[in-house]
Amino acid sequence: MANGRTWILRAAAAAVALAAGGCARAEPHVLTFSGSLVGREGDVIRRQLDRFREANPSIDIALRATPDAANLRHQLYVQWLNARASDPDVLQLDVVWTPEFAAAGWIAGLDRFEPPVDQFFAAAVDADRWNGSLYALPWFVDVGMLYWRTDLAPRAPRDLDELAQLARRAQEEEGVPFGFVWQGARYEGLVTVFLEYLGALGGAILDDRGRVVVDSTAAVRALTYMRDAIDIDGIVPPAVLTWQEEQTRFAFQNGQAAFMRNWPYAYALLQDPSQSKVAGRFAVAAMPAGPDGAATAALGGSALAVNAYSEQPEVAYRLIDYLLQPEQMIERARIAGEFPTRPALYETRALADALTIPLADALKVIERAVPRPITPVYSQLSEILQIALHRALTRQQEPRAALTEAAAGMRALLAKVKLGPLASTP
Amino acid sequence: MKNARTPPGSGASWLREEARLGWALALPALATIALVAVFPILWTFWESLHLHDLRMPWLGRPFVGAANYAEAFGDPRFRSALGHTGVFMTAAVTLELGAGLLVALALDRVSRGRGMVRTAVLLPWAIPTVVAALIWRFMFESPAGLASAALVRLGAAPPTWFADALAAWIPLVLADVWKTTPFVALLLLAGLQNIDKALYEAADVDGAGRWRQFTAITLPLLRPALLVAFLFRALDAFRVFDVVYVMTGGGPGTATEPVALYTFSTLLQNLRFGFGSALSVIVFVVAFFFALASIRVLGRGAFLDGPA
Numbered sequence: 001m002a003n004g005r006t007w008i009l010r011a012a013a014a015a016v017a018l019a020a021g022g023c024a025r026a027e028p029h030v031l032t033f034s035g036s037l038v039g040r041e042g043d044v045i046r047r048q049l050d051r052f053r054e055a056n057p058s059i060d061i062a063l064r065a066t067p068d069a070a071n072l073r074h075q076l077y078v079q080w081l082n083a084r085a086s087d088p089d090v091l092q093l094d095v096v097w098t099p100e101f102a103a104a105g106w107i108a109g110l111d112r113f114e115p116p117v118d119q120f121f122a123a124a125v126d127a128d129r130w131n132g133s134l135y136a137l138p139w140f141v142d143v144g145m146l147y148w149r150t151d152l153a154p155r156a157p158r159d160l161d162e163l164a165q166l167a168r169r170a171q172e173e174e175g176v177p178f179g180f181v182w183q184g185a186r187y188e189g190l191v192t193v194f195l196e197y198l199g200a201l202g203g204a205i206l207d208d209r210g211r212v213v214v215d216s217t218a219a220v221r222a223l224t225y226m227r228d229a230i231d232i233d234g235i236v237p238p239a240v241l242t243w244q245e246e247q248t249r250f251a252f253q254n255g256q257a258a259f260m261r262n263w264p265y266a267y268a269l270l271q272d273p274s275q276s277k278v279a280g281r282f283a284v285a286a287m288p289a290g291p292d293g294a295a296t297a298a299l300g301g302s303a304l305a306v307n308a309y310s311e312q313p314e315v316a317y318r319l320i321d322y323l324l325q326p327e328q329m330i331e332r333a334r335i336a337g338e339f340p341t342r343p344a345l346y347e348t349r350a351l352a353d354a355l356t357i358p359l360a361d362a363l364k365v366i367e368r369a370v371p372r373p374i375t376p377v378y379s380q381l382s383e384i385l386q387i388a389l390h391r392a393l394t395r396q397q398e399p400r401a402a403l404t405e406a407a408a409g410m411r412a413l414l415a416k417v418k419l420g421p422l423a424s425t426p
Numbered sequence: 427m428k429n430a431r432t433p434p435g436s437g438a439s440w441l442r443e444e445a446r447l448g449w450a451l452a453l454p455a456l457a458t459i460a461l462v463a464v465f466p467i468l469w470t471f472w473e474s475l476h477l478h479d480l481r482m483p484w485l486g487r488p489f490v491g492a493a494n495y496a497e498a499f500g501d502p503r504f505r506s507a508l509g510h511t512g513v514f515m516t517a518a519v520t521l522e523l524g525a526g527l528l529v530a531l532a533l534d535r536v537s538r539g540r541g542m543v544r545t546a547v548l549l550p551w552a553i554p555t556v557v558a559a560l561i562w563r564f565m566f567e568s569p570a571g572l573a574s575a576a577l578v579r580l581g582a583a584p585p586t587w588f589a590d591a592l593a594a595w596i597p598l599v600l601a602d603v604w605k606t607t608p609f610v611a612l613l614l615l616a617g618l619q620n621i622d623k624a625l626y627e628a629a630d631v632d633g634a635g636r637w638r639q640f641t642a643i644t645l646p647l648l649r650p651a652l653l654v655a656f657l658f659r660a661l662d663a664f665r666v667f668d669v670v671y672v673m674t675g676g677g678p679g680t681a682t683e684p685v686a687l688y689t690f691s692t693l694l695q696n697l698r699f700g701f702g703s704a705l706s707v708i709v710f711v712v713a714f715f716f717a718l719a720s721i722r723v724l725g726r727g728a729f730l731d732g733p734a
Contacts, residue, residue, distance in 0.1 A: 075694065082483065185677075186677045186678065238586040239586055241588075377482070379696075380696065383696070388679075393678075394589045394590065394678035394679060396679050
């Protein structure tokens with residue numbers, strides 16, 4: 001029964017803490033890394049850690065497998081760090097977790113290592129700061145992009161209305177079942193899609209001072225635009241309301257959709273003729289702007305941080321520094337298709353050869369990248385927003401009512417959490 | 427008796443010793459129950475009186491009294507989760523008892539290949555719930571899925587099941603009914619086979635028709651079995667989690683989110699231990715009193731009808 005869970009959780013956390021403590025004592029020089037270890041990402045990290053080991057024979061490294069699903073990894077990290085486990089020493093964090101972990105005191109400040117922050121994308125570094133201090137370094141960036149079919153549209157749409165027109169024309173004249181597909185299930189992906197519409201129509205979730213503005217007219221218009229694309233224009237199929245990234249990719253690669261919003265990972269898969277019917281017949285661009293806004297790409301990706309309870313933070317930082325070297329980033333781009341966080345690399349031949357996606361196209365989207373709200377309570381805000389968005393899109397609530405309710409919930413939450421800069425919210 | 431009444435005598439101390447021995451023998455069992463049942467419940471209750479959010483350690487773990495309970499009762503998401511649980515219980519249990527009764531009556535008639543038929547009927551019950559729920563999700567999820575395709579063939583426009591706040595209940599309830607009807611049927615079959623066949627013969631002699639026999643003999647004598655089945659199913663349905671978690675995740679929005687799922691996401695996903703514990707305690711109290719009431723009704727029913 002549910003009431004037993006707290007106990008089980010605490011026991012598990014305690015067991016992890018004990019195990020971790022025991023390990024650390026028994027093998028003082030083992031540095032532990034935890035992050036995404038499956039598939040191609042696992043291949044890259046294993047190779048790179050092997051090389052690091054060869055270069056630093058005194059350091060032994062162990063991998064700590066964590067669940068691949070972001071929310072499950074987050075949950076596990078929170079349990080470990082609450083139990084003050086010193087292991088893993090190095091953590092792969094989703095870009096939106098850094099402020100939360102920093103505010104909780106779970107990850108160590110990195111300023112004392114004087115990292116070369118100006119060598120990384122400024123937007124990505126901003127997302128790794130909390131209260132003026134740096135707590136993580138950006139490892140790779142993800143950006144939401146518009147995939148479009150070069151055989152169905154003459155060019156990438158210049159604004160949202162043109163996107164709708166081209167999508168409808170592909171449906172009517174070319175018999176493509178879906179005009180446009182995006183991730184509409186109730187999960188984090190929906191928030192990133194909304195963020196792009198929001199930027200396109202000139203809205204935001206929080207303003208510069210951290211105040212909730214997700215109930216603004218622009219935001220209501222953005223959500224209404226998304227809903228009407230399904231219900232009125234008929235260019236987006238209602239099925240997207242249960243779709244995540246992979247379902248949209250399947251629809252696009254089977255030639256069922258003229259446009260798709262997705263992350264860069266899809267590019268290499270769509271170019272693979274053994275599974276894709278649209279290989280060589282698509283391109284990418286930034287999601288287009290609407291009337292009062294700018295083209296916006298949701299910023300995702302991962303950062304690397306040092307566990308605040310680590311017994312060897314210097315060694316941990318050395319590993320992070322190694323993983324962030326240009327050579328490692330290019331290898332990661334080649335094997336896992338993930339974008340480096342160093343702008344300088346985008347002018348190199350090496351990166352152009354490593355990525356399947358044309359460098360100029362990638363850079364154009366990265367330039368439009370906008371981070372999600374940088375706050376320790378992002379996960380909670382996101383959950384409130386996910387529910388409101390999904391309610392409006394499934395017609396349980398009008399967009400204005402849904403966003404008004406969400407904004408009230410977010411304000412109540414922010415008032416409750418008593419955070420320095422956010423507490424100044426009137 | 428005489429011994430027991432004799433004052434300070436050896437008999438009384440013998441009894442006391444006997445009682446002490448009894449307690450001593452029961453102690454390991456009592457300790458186990460205390461450790462695995464009572465202690466966690468008390469701890470959860472204690473936890474529910476605190477503000478304890480694992481993701482906001484800077485707030486500490488202050489004692490907040492009944493604040494979490496106040497928040498729960500003022501929380502529209504929790505109230506609607508209670509409502510969803512009620513809807514699910516009512517729909518699923520009614521259908522399961524109805525379908526289970528029909529299956530049990532049919533099984534009771536089968537004379538040849540009885541073992542085979544019963545095994546076949548029990549199959550859905552043997553499939554793990556998560557697997558069964560996934561199968562049902564696939565049937566309803568895509569426009570090309572079995573359910574939607576069948577509707578199209580019949581000339582109807584299928585809804586996008588899991589994106590429709592009302593339609594989403596249909597696959598949920600159907601999956602649960604499909605999965606647990608065999609269990610109900612088996613319980614009722616046992617009840618049917620306990621009924622003395624001579625009663626039906628006597629009714630035949632008296633000229634009572636089939637329907638009359640069903641309402642006057644079968645149903646009343648099946649009451650204990652029906653009550654047991656109802657109690658089991660209702661309590662299970664109250665705690666429904668896996669079917670919903672796999673099929674809709676509580677969506678669209680939170681339109682199909684039952685209490686157990688909300689508690690799960692509060693406690694284990696959002697790691698709000700204080701508030702989540704308060705939700706758990708509320709669920710526990712409701713389930714406890716429901717079980718208590720059912721057992722009393724059941725007990726009375728069993729004693730009245732059992733020896734018939």
